[in-house]
Amino acid sequence: MYIIVVGGGKVGYYLTKTLLNDRHEVLLIERDRDKVETYSERFGSVILQGDGAEAAVLAAAGAARADVLIAVTGEDEDNLVICQMAKHKFHIGKTIARVNNPKNELLFKKLDTDVTVSQTNYILGLIEQAIPDRAFIHLLSLRHADLAIIEATISAESPVANQTIGEIDLPVACVIAAIARGADVIVPGPDTEIMPFDEIIAVTHRTEEDELRRLLIIE
Amino acid sequence: MNVVVMGCGRVGARVSSILDNNGHRVTVIDTNSTAFRRLSPDYGGDTVLGTGIDEDVLKSAGIEDADTFIAVTNGDNRNIMAGQVARVMFNVRDVIVRIYDPVREDTYRRLGLSTVCPTTTISALIIDQVIGSSAPNRRTEPRET
Numbered sequence: 001m002y003i004i005v006v007g008g009g010k011v012g013y014y015l016t017k018t019l020l021n022d023r024h025e026v027l028l029i030e031r032d033r034d035k036v037e038t039y040s041e042r043f044g045s046v047i048l049q050g051d052g053a054e055a056a057v058l059a060a061a062g063a064a065r066a067d068v069l070i071a072v073t074g075e076d077e078d079n080l081v082i083c084q085m086a087k088h089k090f091h092i093g094k095t096i097a098r099v100n101n102p103k104n105e106l107l108f109k110k111l112d113t114d115v116t117v118s119q120t121n122y123i124l125g126l127i128e129q130a131i132p133d134r135a136f137i138h139l140l141s142l143r144h145a146d147l148a149i150i151e152a153t154i155s156a157e158s159p160v161a162n163q164t165i166g167e168i169d170l171p172v173a174c175v176i177a178a179i180a181r182g183a184d185v186i187v188p189g190p191d192t193e194i195m196p197f198d199e200i201i202a203v204t205h206r207t208e209e210d211e212l213r214r215l216l217i218i219e
Numbered sequence: 220m221n222v223v224v225m226g227c228g229r230v231g232a233r234v235s236s237i238l239d240n241n242g243h244r245v246t247v248i249d250t251n252s253t254a255f256r257r258l259s260p261d262y263g264g265d266t267v268l269g270t271g272i273d274e275d276v277l278k279s280a281g282i283e284d285a286d287t288f289i290a291v292t293n294g295d296n297r298n299i300m301a302g303q304v305a306r307v308m309f310n311v312r313d314v315i316v317r318i319y320d321p322v323r324e325d326t327y328r329r330l331g332l333s334t335v336c337p338t339t340t341i342s343a344l345i346i347d348q349v350i351g352s353s354a355p356n357r358r359t360e361p362r363e364t
Contacts, residue, residue, distance in 0.1 A: 075296070077296040077301075080300050084327075104272075
């Protein structure tokens with residue numbers, strides 16, 4: 001597979017190294033001449049000096065025959081434009097953009113980038129899971145279905161404590177998938193009662209995550 | 220008409236001042252507060268400090284009620300991204316984006332943005348003056364890659 005990486009910061013550097021080790025054909029485009037010189041000594045001739053948003057640079061990189069382009073510069077506006085130029089001018093099948101500011105993720109998704117990688121959100125999520133005594137944790141986003149998997153710890157004061165699943169007025173696009181009670185894991189039915197200190201694993205549409213949070217937890 | 224202008228350089232300040240003078244409601248955004256000194260002394264519109272690729276900054280500039288958004292910072296990519304934020308996230312009716320790079324300008328014009336490319340416009344004006352209007356094919360542009 002021929003992969004073009006744009007942006008030779010830490011992410012771009014290790015990405016290029018990993019992809020080369022996996023025996024892909026890789027070209028890294030980087031603006032800074034000093035970095036290009038250093039990397040060229042390490043990697044050989046897989047580095048191109050230039051601005052990845054310039055069509056002439058992409059053309060010189062052989063963008064027309066590339067299978068994937070990955071834009072990982074530190075600037076969201078550059079990553080967006082690089083991916084759009086790759087898609088519309090060079091018809092690269094798959095574009096992947098790093099999103100530095102989580103606020104921009106929705107825009108990137110609406111504008112033809114095939115995959116967005118929001119490292120800020122990812123790191124926040126990991127830290128959030130590591131903080132003890134959090135009552136409601138977002139475990140995972142299922143990107144393509146726009147679903148999220150969440151974990152909630154039920155307190156004695158929770159509005160749903162001591163109610164059965166059937167009695168709870170769950171948001172439409174939510175399913176309680178499992179209940180962890182002590183060492184047991186229960187796959188609940190309508191008659192299963194939710195007890196204080198239960199840990200609930202639920203699958204929910206992302207638009208209803210907040211509603212589910214309000215239902216399960218007293219903030 | 221409600222207009223939001225991003226970038227208060229020479230062009231942004233002039234456009235903002237003239238539109239304000241013509242009775243439109245103008246808000247101009249810049250990351251640098253000293254840039255607002257370029258506005259004409261009788262400019263009566265608003266100024267907002269911040270970057271126009273940030274949705275919250277655009278909101279505080281009144282993008283939700285804007286009829287027109289104009290992106291004229293010095294960065295092509297910044298203008299392009301802000302223009303698309305205005306169009307896609309806020310459904311602004313008219314979005315005008317300055318793009319210096321003719322190839323990028325061509326690409327985004329095809330994608331439906333209203334674009335202004337100073338490079339091709341000014342080059343054409345200069346060539347007109349140099350060659351004169353009698354020269355044939357004076358507007359033939361070099362093929363882009």
